[in-house]
Amino acid sequence: SYSVLTQEQGLGESINLDAGLDKELPLSVYNGVLGLSGFTVWDSLKRLGNLKKGETIYISSAAGTLGILAGQLAKREGLRVIGSAGSDEKVAYLKNELGFDAAFNYKTQDRREALTAAAPNGLDIYYDLVFDDTVDIALDLLNPHGRIISVGSLALHQGQAPAAPQNLINILMKQLRYEGYMVYEYFDQWESFWKEVTPLVKKGEIKFAETVLEGELDIVGETYDRFLQGGYKGKVSVKIADL
Secondary structure, eight states, X not given: OOOOOOTTTOOSOOOOTTTTOOXXXXXXXXXXXXXXXXXXXXXXXXXXXXXXXXXXXXXXXXXXXXXXXXXXXXXXXXXXEEXXXXXXXXXXXXXXXXXXXXXXXXXXXXXXXXXHXXXXXXXXXXXXXXXXXXXXXXXXXXXXXEEEEEOOOHHHHTTOOOOOOSOTHHHHHTTOEEEEOOGGGOGGGHHHHHXXXXXXXXXXXXXXOEEEEESOGXXXXXXXHHHHTTOOSSEXXXXXXXX
């Protein structure tokens, strides 16, 4: 169900939706790669990643909007990129379209075995978009001074309740850094994000995936359920009217 508020009933302020938007790009990109999702990835990697050429990063939920961009930005910095996704089609997309160095289907492969094989020299960064027990595996495989960047919690939205990590001692013994990131504190960097990433998107140097569905508000619930089940690659939006 949903409610409709009149202008008098609503609280807030007017926002110019055209401010800073590049008219050569579809409006939908500002709900994805050039929107809040894209900014989250760009800023969290810069702020917490300390990316270094030759390092290895593992990205969970890598075929979602955040994972797709995170992998490409890491590749641009010279990192070895490993991703996991929930279907063979998505795994192929990560490797063949985005240039991930390795990827695996977490639904059909053992995560620890797959990660160990893909990162024989260990991990330096775990970019966590799911917030599940994969963190236990990462804590074991991370090299000294490795980083865990906790950005998403897809598993919680799917109804999973992961147990607390069992090997937190690795944070001490290997001098690891485990940090959470909430985007809302850093909007002062938005203009810098657009200046850097918009040209890359326009030139096709940064790729993105999106699904735009058209319909009424009553399809939102079904769309969200399918999203949680891994039914889409990249960003999914519901268009209910033209602006």
